[in-house]
Amino acid sequence: MDNTYHPLAPDWQVQQWFNTPTPLTLPALRGKVIVLEAFQMLCPGCVSHGLPQAVRVHAAFPHDQVAVVGLHTVFEHRDVMTPAALQAFLHEYRIPFPVGVDQPAPRGPIPVTMRAYAMQGTPTLTLIDRQGRVRQQHFGQVSGLVLGAQIGALLGEAPANAGEPTAIAGCTGDGCAGPFPPAPAGTAE
Amino acid sequence: MDNTYHPLAPDWQVQQWFNTPTPLTLPALRGKVIVLEAFQMLCPGCVSHGLPQAVRVHAAFPHDQVAVVGLHTVFEHRDVMTPAALQAFLHEYRIPFPVGVDQPAPRGPIPVTMRAYAMQGTPTLTLIDRQGRVRQQHFGQVSGLVLGAQIGALLGEAPANAGEPTAIAGCTGDGCAGPFPPAPAGTAE
């Protein structure tokens, strides 16, 4: 078991949710590995790499083991990247996972959850373990191989603080049982 | 701990080795996760996808935890894909990991190790766990995300047969300590 100290992930302050009937909270997701994808709909790197990668993660891992959650952390062009604009974007880009609109701050451009997580910008991918602790944060591009290995390792950790190994559900050395789409032609990840 | 029965990986029957001062054997690699990449130098999918992925795996994981080994499993154009040709290929493509020439069979085109592993063709990637057992075999393309997760999960398993969890060396939920090259621009894996 990993005994290093890892801080609990800060709760999400979300103004509005899309793609979910009810708001998502970290406590309600406790026990799952969480892939939090922070993005801006007009950020080219988010559109070309971050979001497509998050969509692939959502497709590759069983949803009762890994939760992919998007967070629209708008810190520029705020008058344009409104929730209504985000909704159109999510529709056109067929984003399938829940996406929350980060709460604007009372002062300054950085929204509340983005600041709480000390994110440097977008895209930022944060990995939260089964115990609700921040374990990784990637600003910019991260390779699918490295990301997959980190997710695989987190899945192998016990959900509770008990420290005893449990049956490795979802993703084991035998593979990750779940909705594994065939790799599209020409796609390496 | 994973209690499913997994067969031990068959020993490699290799005619000649490249990129290693001494022959590699499975027993000598016991304790490491092994990524065995079977390929033919004139197989387009091997050159465009399989080998580049194996090179990325070699670069991403610490070498005392994950061993990447190539196997030249020639079953067609055998008069052309000779060890001398392979040597030139490995030089031109800058393949950095050890590569063994699969032993030709006394009869028939399928070389000995390829047959022992029941491989369907090339490229085939086989994952062998720390206990020397075959855990995955991918014929054709496998996404970096899925492959990374499988490697990450295997790294989380105990090296010995004792069944007790050990400190997760090399690759943990905190990441995979080792030579992580920055992702080249435009590369998703």
Added chain:
Amino acid sequence: MDNTYHPLAPDWQVQQWFNTPTPLTLPALRGKVIVLEAFQMLCPGCVSHGLPQAVRVHAAFPHDQVAVVGLHTVFEHRDVMTPAALQAFLHEYRIPFPVGVDQPAPRGPIPVTMRAYAMQGTPTLTLIDRQGRVRQQHFGQVSGLVLGAQIGALLGEAPANAGEPTAIAGCTGDGCAGPFPPAPAGTAE
């Protein structure tokens, strides 16, 4: 000389221009080959293929020979893809060529210029020859090779209606003199 009948390209009805100090008109561009790229900022194919291709065309051909002009032909999510939103998009995506906002129609979703050109959707690339006639229209993806050949052929045509061959300015069999950026690593076009 090409004697086939080709209709004159319809004048552009533009509500607002970006990236140009003065409005662009077809008559003012007479004599140049015009590459008209119709897009919507939330159209994934436009963002991933159409606009990057238009940017490459803009970089590859001399601006006194080939004019690349963008047209924001919004026919859906009109409340979101406003001129203000487009301006932010053009800034974030570093679009270097002039872009006009197609005039909304009095009735129905299809804007005026889009309808005049009988475009099927976005992205649509229209090639207009030196004499102001529509010569090609591509809805969806067109390969760089084919597009380049069509542009090269149009550049070889006489600007005027005289029908006599002139010195092939700008782009000849010797190449296309102008700002040719080195192909970025990994880019085939």
Added chain:
Amino acid sequence: MDNTYHPLAPDWQVQQWFNTPTPLTLPALRGKVIVLEAFQMLCPGCVSHGLPQAVRVHAAFPHDQVAVVGLHTVFEHRDVMTPAALQAFLHEYRIPFPVGVDQPAPRGPIPVTMRAYAMQGTPTLTLIDRQGRVRQQHFGQVSGLVLGAQIGALLGEAPANAGEPTAIAGCTGDGCAGPFPPAPAGTAE
């Protein structure tokens, strides 16, 4: 008409031909635009970029207008990149156009035709016009857009030395009539 002096392309000295019932010669191809792709089968850039581009050119332009010809210009690993090896390579990579084996030189590693064309290495793409003159030579990568424009311009030149414009066969501002395959999904060229 283009009055600049361009040297006639040197005749090809070929040891053996593949993918053609009879040897190809420059005089026999007079009147066509020729795309000469010099490569080595173990040259990574040739395999990943040069040859695939030549295959796309072969597919995009009518064969009575544009002739794509491969030239195996082996200057290293000559004991390995034999005609027999090349034949296996051409089969596995489904190369559809004629390929000639450049004649080894009596002395030194550079084969005869490669030296006659003053090629710097592989891959090298040489464009020869309808009158048999060298008009372009690209060592390394060339973008499809630029290459297409150069081919399109050369197609617009008169076949004979007469200087009079002829009907623009094959490729005009209206497009390039011929076998245009639909762009495969995800392919920009």
